Amino acid sequence: MRLLVVNVNTTESMTRSIGAQAVAAAAPGTEIVPLTPAFGAESVEGNYESHLAAIAVMEAVRSHPGPFDAVIQAGYGEHGREGLQELLDVPVVDITEAAASTAQFLGRSYSVVTTLDRAVPLIEDRLALAGLSARCASVRASGLAVLDLERDPSAAVEAIVAEAVAAVEVDRAEVICLGCGGMAGLTERVVARTGVPVVDGVAAAVTIAESLVRLGLRTSKVRTFAPPRPKRFTAWPPGAAAVVGAG
Amino acid sequence: MRLLVVNVNTTESMTRSIGAQAVAAAAPGTEIVPLTPAFGAESVEGNYESHLAAIAVMEAVRSHPGPFDAVIQAGYGEHGREGLQELLDVPVVDITEAAASTAQFLGRSYSVVTTLDRAVPLIEDRLALAGLSARCASVRASGLAVLDLERDPSAAVEAIVAEAVAAVEVDRAEVICLGCGGMAGLTERVVARTGVPVVDGVAAAVTIAESLVRLGLRTSKVRTFAPPRPKRFTAWPPGAAAVVGAG
Amino acid sequence: MRLLVVNVNTTESMTRSIGAQAVAAAAPGTEIVPLTPAFGAESVEGNYESHLAAIAVMEAVRSHPGPFDAVIQAGYGEHGREGLQELLDVPVVDITEAAASTAQFLGRSYSVVTTLDRAVPLIEDRLALAGLSARCASVRASGLAVLDLERDPSAAVEAIVAEAVAAVEVDRAEVICLGCGGMAGLTERVVARTGVPVVDGVAAAVTIAESLVRLGLRTSKVRTFAPPRPKRFTAWPPGAAAVVGAG
Amino acid sequence: MRLLVVNVNTTESMTRSIGAQAVAAAAPGTEIVPLTPAFGAESVEGNYESHLAAIAVMEAVRSHPGPFDAVIQAGYGEHGREGLQELLDVPVVDITEAAASTAQFLGRSYSVVTTLDRAVPLIEDRLALAGLSARCASVRASGLAVLDLERDPSAAVEAIVAEAVAAVEVDRAEVICLGCGGMAGLTERVVARTGVPVVDGVAAAVTIAESLVRLGLRTSKVRTFAPPRPKRFTAWPPGAAAVVGAG
Amino acid sequence: MRLLVVNVNTTESMTRSIGAQAVAAAAPGTEIVPLTPAFGAESVEGNYESHLAAIAVMEAVRSHPGPFDAVIQAGYGEHGREGLQELLDVPVVDITEAAASTAQFLGRSYSVVTTLDRAVPLIEDRLALAGLSARCASVRASGLAVLDLERDPSAAVEAIVAEAVAAVEVDRAEVICLGCGGMAGLTERVVARTGVPVVDGVAAAVTIAESLVRLGLRTSKVRTFAPPRPKRFTAWPPGAAAVVGAG
Amino acid sequence: MRLLVVNVNTTESMTRSIGAQAVAAAAPGTEIVPLTPAFGAESVEGNYESHLAAIAVMEAVRSHPGPFDAVIQAGYGEHGREGLQELLDVPVVDITEAAASTAQFLGRSYSVVTTLDRAVPLIEDRLALAGLSARCASVRASGLAVLDLERDPSAAVEAIVAEAVAAVEVDRAEVICLGCGGMAGLTERVVARTGVPVVDGVAAAVTIAESLVRLGLRTSKVRTFAPPRPKRFTAWPPGAAAVVGAG
Known part of the structure; x- marks a missing residue:
């Protein structure tokens, strides 16, 4: 295939x-x-x-x-x-849809952590049109641009982890979707810090x-x-x- | 201006x-x-x-x-x-949004009559993202292609009027939006046949x-x-x- | 006319x-x-x-x-x-409906800032019945009575501006509707302080x-x-x- | 009391x-x-x-x-x-709310049968504002005016029963609310003809x-x-x- | 009976x-x-x-x-x-449904205060399926287990009252439902502290x-x-x- | 595995x-x-x-x-x-959730065809709680009991196909989910008759x-x-x- x-x-x-x-x-x-x-x-x-x-x-x-x-x-x-x-x-x-659809099998609600705040409405709209927003607890932005992730992934971890933790503790998300193609390498660290499953969209x-x-x-x-x-x-x-x- | x-x-x-x-x-x-x-x-x-x-x-x-x-x-x-x-x-x-937003000032619900059936999902999605679907009674298609309207507008009237009448009688629409740039010339005839206000999106x-x-x-x-x-x-x-x- | x-x-x-x-x-x-x-x-x-x-x-x-x-x-x-x-x-x-309908052409979401807290449910209900609540980020109250605005408009500015700023920063509103007939004179000051378009309902x-x-x-x-x-x-x-x- | x-x-x-x-x-x-x-x-x-x-x-x-x-x-x-x-x-x-609230304890969905078609939007709006519309299968009108019921109740039965039957068979209502103060006398006949519980709002x-x-x-x-x-x-x-x- | x-x-x-x-x-x-x-x-x-x-x-x-x-x-x-x-x-x-249905007659919105956080999703699901969630402002948990209430009711009061107060002040609830069979004895104290009606589900x-x-x-x-x-x-x-x- | x-x-x-x-x-x-x-x-x-x-x-x-x-x-x-x-x-x-989640990747809307009418509310409730009902066009029943399928699968085909065709033509479903464990053998025949993808839940x-x-x-x-x-x-x-x- x-x-x-x-x-x-x-x-x-x-x-x-x-x-x-x-x-x-x-x-x-x-x-x-x-x-x-x-x-x-x-x-x-x-x-x-x-x-x-x-x-x-x-x-x-x-x-x-x-x-x-x-x-x-x-x-x-x-x-x-x-x-x-x-x-x-x-x-x-x-x-976007693959991650959300997968997350729904793992917990009652999920959040997406993405890069810039301006990406949030686009993700929300895509989830809404795909019929996947009913169990979306929040879409949160780390404030980092896409290329920042590529240039210095380790520096990006803290901002992303902080939003993931807030999604779990404040928004009651039970699963996190990493909302950027470039975030895949961060999966393990977000799991370690939040204690919830983390879904990478590409995978x-x-x-x-x-x-x-x-x-x-x-x-x-x-x-x-x-x-x-x-x-x-x-x-x-x-x-x-x-x-x-x-x- | x-x-x-x-x-x-x-x-x-x-x-x-x-x-x-x-x-x-x-x-x-x-x-x-x-x-x-x-x-x-x-x-x-x-x-x-x-x-x-x-x-x-x-x-x-x-x-x-x-x-x-x-x-x-x-x-x-x-x-x-x-x-x-x-x-x-x-x-x-x-x-699309201009017509719906205007229609909402004229009646409790509105329907859109468009050309091909495949346009219906696009219009529904646009209205949903624009926050204008709560009072949308239906989006109906006449089965005519966009260029059919241009080539022979008079032949298109009957198909469009039939859907507008069904929108009013079956779907309980109180206003009709003509859902194609090329339909503007039909406004008066749809008004005459349905008895409800008809909104042209361009106007x-x-x-x-x-x-x-x-x-x-x-x-x-x-x-x-x-x-x-x-x-x-x-x-x-x-x-x-x-x-x-x-x- | x-x-x-x-x-x-x-x-x-x-x-x-x-x-x-x-x-x-x-x-x-x-x-x-x-x-x-x-x-x-x-x-x-x-x-x-x-x-x-x-x-x-x-x-x-x-x-x-x-x-x-x-x-x-x-x-x-x-x-x-x-x-x-x-x-x-x-x-x-x-x-109420005119302001909301206009605001929707200017940004993805809007908030209403009104006078007393007890007015909030009435405004929410009106927007809901009018099919205009899907993109309403919040309805916020300044705590001022209607006649306070008329008697001392300058004193009212701060309370209203504070709610408008919170609507933009906390509720993610992109447009503000001033939710009281008596607030029209405040439009420019709210624009200056929030940086977003402000819609007056009467206008x-x-x-x-x-x-x-x-x-x-x-x-x-x-x-x-x-x-x-x-x-x-x-x-x-x-x-x-x-x-x-x-x- | x-x-x-x-x-x-x-x-x-x-x-x-x-x-x-x-x-x-x-x-x-x-x-x-x-x-x-x-x-x-x-x-x-x-x-x-x-x-x-x-x-x-x-x-x-x-x-x-x-x-x-x-x-x-x-x-x-x-x-x-x-x-x-x-x-x-x-x-x-x-x-209106009493009947709907009661009906929800008796079946998964309910319909309201009322008098004139123009009453339907009022009832729908009331149920929506009261948070009681999620399980409302339909609001149907018999076409009879309020005073028709009073003047000749027996003549009204057939029109009302017909709508109640359609509510059960077409709209899948499991309970009927009689949506007019004057309909109370008809309860037993509607029960007999539909086989579902019928709720009178006043009672x-x-x-x-x-x-x-x-x-x-x-x-x-x-x-x-x-x-x-x-x-x-x-x-x-x-x-x-x-x-x-x-x- | x-x-x-x-x-x-x-x-x-x-x-x-x-x-x-x-x-x-x-x-x-x-x-x-x-x-x-x-x-x-x-x-x-x-x-x-x-x-x-x-x-x-x-x-x-x-x-x-x-x-x-x-x-x-x-x-x-x-x-x-x-x-x-x-x-x-x-x-x-x-x-659960009896309390919510009753609360809706007393105020525009209600909150449920329950025991453990893990009970919240169950209550939310039940209200959703029952068509009673449109006016639910929140479901809040005190963090107490069911049997804690029975063993030491007086110790439970503060935690429950604190959530009830937050439901009224933060979530804008106008009525409180006590969301556990064992909480009935607390009704008067919650009324005294919140100033809103409190509904006991069993009653x-x-x-x-x-x-x-x-x-x-x-x-x-x-x-x-x-x-x-x-x-x-x-x-x-x-x-x-x-x-x-x-x- | x-x-x-x-x-x-x-x-x-x-x-x-x-x-x-x-x-x-x-x-x-x-x-x-x-x-x-x-x-x-x-x-x-x-x-x-x-x-x-x-x-x-x-x-x-x-x-x-x-x-x-x-x-x-x-x-x-x-x-x-x-x-x-x-x-x-x-x-x-x-x-149920696996089929719906899969269907959503194949078309804009899906319908479920199940056995008895009394199963419809259960399926609708499950989809609603799972956050999968926004794109569900309908849940339809063939009128056949579960064990009828097992006893005489070929006799069951016509009833199921008829509902699937109605789901596509009347409800505008673009994908069909076969809503019973026993229906898996029918997939090919429903595909042949409807022209849309058919999803088997077990697979x-x-x-x-x-x-x-x-x-x-x-x-x-x-x-x-x-x-x-x-x-x-x-x-x-x-x-x-x-x-x-x-x-």
Whole structure:
């Protein structure tokens, strides 16, 4: 089985890091293919960059020669999963949703700890649309930017642990989701300090994608995620005039 | 006062039609500037095209020399309003939200009648995120594609009226929102057949944008819609390597 | 265009103040007609007085010789808008709803800052029934009575600003609605201290009423706001036995 | 123990009928005092009349010499209960809420069958504000006016039974609440035809009021239902200028 | 009228205490029959013990020779009420629901103060399933175990009062429900310290059960609580192989 | 890895069938251990039997000598998962929740098709408590009893397919969950007739349990699912007086 794991930003080192997390979680026989979008921002920390990432991720997947069995969108709280589901028949798993869905099997409520405060509304909206917010105790921000995590992970630990502890003690979360692709290395320390299970979105997404593939399940095509209708595009994708869709 | 009214697809005739609706609703002294995105689909009828339109609308607005006092995103149930709000200080009004918000002053519940069934989930999601779904009785689809409306508006009337009547009689809607930029010409006929007020999103958005401008109100910048952080972009916008954000 | 702006209490000076706010927000060519109810309390700060105001406002409007194009009910969190909508064909705009509806175009969430703590439940209930509470971050009370604002506005500023700041910092509001007809003069100071947009309900209601009138929209009469059925009344209105309704 | 049972309209025969229902449900030793408002409509079938009834019921109770131990507001889906709770220390029981609250002990979901379609939104709003709508399967209207029930009860049975049967079979209600003061006589026939328990609001309210009194429970006065503040009234109550409130 | 009042644990002294509370609340002519389950835990403080109590309570009631007119399940936030409703035609009243339902007639919102923190989720779940959580301001825990209350009631007062005060001042509760069968003796002290009405679940349940019986109301049998279907049981009840159900 | 798969009824043939489904879904190296409770009903079709099954499943797991890595509770819409989570550190997966959680990755909404109408409320309650109902389009019943499926599976197909088709066409479900342990053999036929993905709860639960084990995740023990407190039990488990809990 081959899974595409698509970063949402253009920082190659982060793609490699996400790929390594995915490999660590994958079952024997699962091949992980990390992808970096050809255009977009070096980190995604707001709606503008996330809207751009949405379409960049789609282009990255569309231009991959294949075959692949499922796609993981490895950005936390990002736009675009719905578009990918239209374009593909194979399952698409968003790491925000994968983490929350997994957390719900482990405790009555979960919190997400993310980077910047401005990411909180995006994550809340994604969980709401995914029908996963009823048991979300809180989404908390450490105040650190995405690239701060990459540059100096050890310095980031204290801020993240502090929010995780507050989520457990104040918001009554029973599980913590680390809400950023770059936080995966912190899992053990957060477990040690909070005493609750900590879910990494990339790892959760890998096992969910593997499960869907093994069960032979694919995206429903009857309505919301039906293939795009055939139509004329102007100046898209960059450098080409194309007609896409189920023609 | 000058309002940008941005079409979400690349069909110029539809931009002109939307512009004419906006002009008809505008107060004396309001200048309407219709814009067509430089890239994207000829009609937007699903998530893939809508995600693409989101970023195309942002680029169209960013490349406009200005000045302008507010922006209207003239697509029904589309992605992207949040990104525009980050990029701009002036108000951004989405026609889906403008229509619903206006309808709520006229009756206890409203329904949206749109084109294809696959547009229904997009509209429902937009209303939910905008906090406008509590009084939404239903979102119904006529089964007509966006360009069908443009090509033969008179043939589209019956299908749309039938859904509007069902919304009033079955779903107990007290107001109808016509859920497609191209439906504006049908307003009177739907009023005549249903006996309830009918709200056109473009017209509603124009008066709301005018009101916000006249009251001196601008998008809140404290959190969700703070300007993008300065950062490096790869291959974006098409043909340039750029750093954007509050630098 | 002529708009009736109806105070909910019997204090004439407050009617004049509300009228002045409305005039300041009105477009050229809009005539503002301030009205004071013929009976009721000098200030409305609870359910008993608000229920009385509901019917006093209706009688004030019914006894106005007309014509007029829309009615604004200028009390925050009061009962009675639904009854007015039954009695009239022209639009009725409640300032609580106008402020919230306007705020939603400016930020992801809004808070209301009002006078006494006992007003909070009334405002919450009105927003809930109006379908406008999903994005309401909080309703906060300054502890000041309505007439305190009128008697000494400068002394009221600090208490109100303190709650507005808490709404932004603690409750994560991105927009503030000033929840009392008498607070309009404080708008600039709250903006200066919080850094977020501040919406005055009377001003918002004026622009919404103007918009509805200009678009030719009127209250839906198919169900909830159908005219009262013709029937016999005892000792009402005061001094007369009347039959009202669509006869 | 003495309970005031206040009709919301001015039709004396309906007050007597409500009083008889209350007597039939009362425990030995409970005295039922039926009251008719001094002003208002002969029947209450919409917001205008209901807003008027709200204040008429309050005046009827305020002008009663007392003593009494609790008050029952005997109108279905009417405004005003909150104002009564401010004016009184003794419990106030609304029959809409009493019926729903009782029904919830008997089945997983309940429906209300009322008179005119225009009463449905009022009942829905009352249940929503009272926190009793989560298990409400539907509110259905028979199409009959309030006074039709009084004039010819046997003719009303079929229409009401038909809606009750639909509530059970289509909406999956497990209990029926008869949503009009005048429907009490129909209880047995609806039970016979639907096979589910049928709750009469007046009877339910009597037993709830008795229970609250016997347990020594009174309305909470800490916030929402604190006594009105002392203040000046203009031309109210009719014929007097008064200062009311906790002076 | 004879009411079974069933303790959920096997501590006889607690059964006697619950029985005494029930007798104190009962009307003249009501006979209270306290029951202790034949198996289970000495106190119920979590899901495992509560699941066991559910079936133990059912066996206790099934093995009672009868007749009886209603059953009260006297545990706070416990599983099992639905099963009892299937087994019986007479009303079943859960004290958690009885307290909440009663509190809603006294104030706009209520809080529950219970024993251990781990009981909070059980109570929240029960209120949610019962449709009684919309007006629940909070469920707070004093940190005391069930048997602590029995062993040293006076020592428990301070912890409970402190939570009740916080519920009123921080969570804006207007009524307090004492969320444990053993807390009944504390009612007066909590009233004295908070100034709000305090509802004891056992007392509330007794008056509700009496009311339902007097009104001739019984559990709806059309769907959710239809009698168990006849079928074969293995090794149940302990010591017997039985066929139960509507045979 | 070894997974206990526990049937909720005492019918051995059904345990074998569930075990076979689990084996078919399991990864290489996963050992499936099917368990049948020592007491309870031959089929579970209502609250009484489900409450009994809850405690029977717990006893079956407690008396298993182990070791095992996770437990699957293989009944649809049953009570008891929370108790199992208290008793164990290893993950517990309920098939109702596993199916819904999996379905949400495949389409925007899902429906459950179950056996008897009386099972619908149990499934709805389980989904609500699990925070999985926001995207549930409907729970529909085929009218067939659990054992009908086992006795004559082919005869059951038509009734189940008809409900699945209605779920897709009327309720707009995009994925179907087969809501009974005995329905697994029907998956392919429902796929063929509806054109949407069909999720079998046992298979989904196996892959989720495997994923949780492989990721090293265990049930959170901080609050809701903390181990039972040590205490005295009367006559439980059958034949023994025991003290359980974290002693």
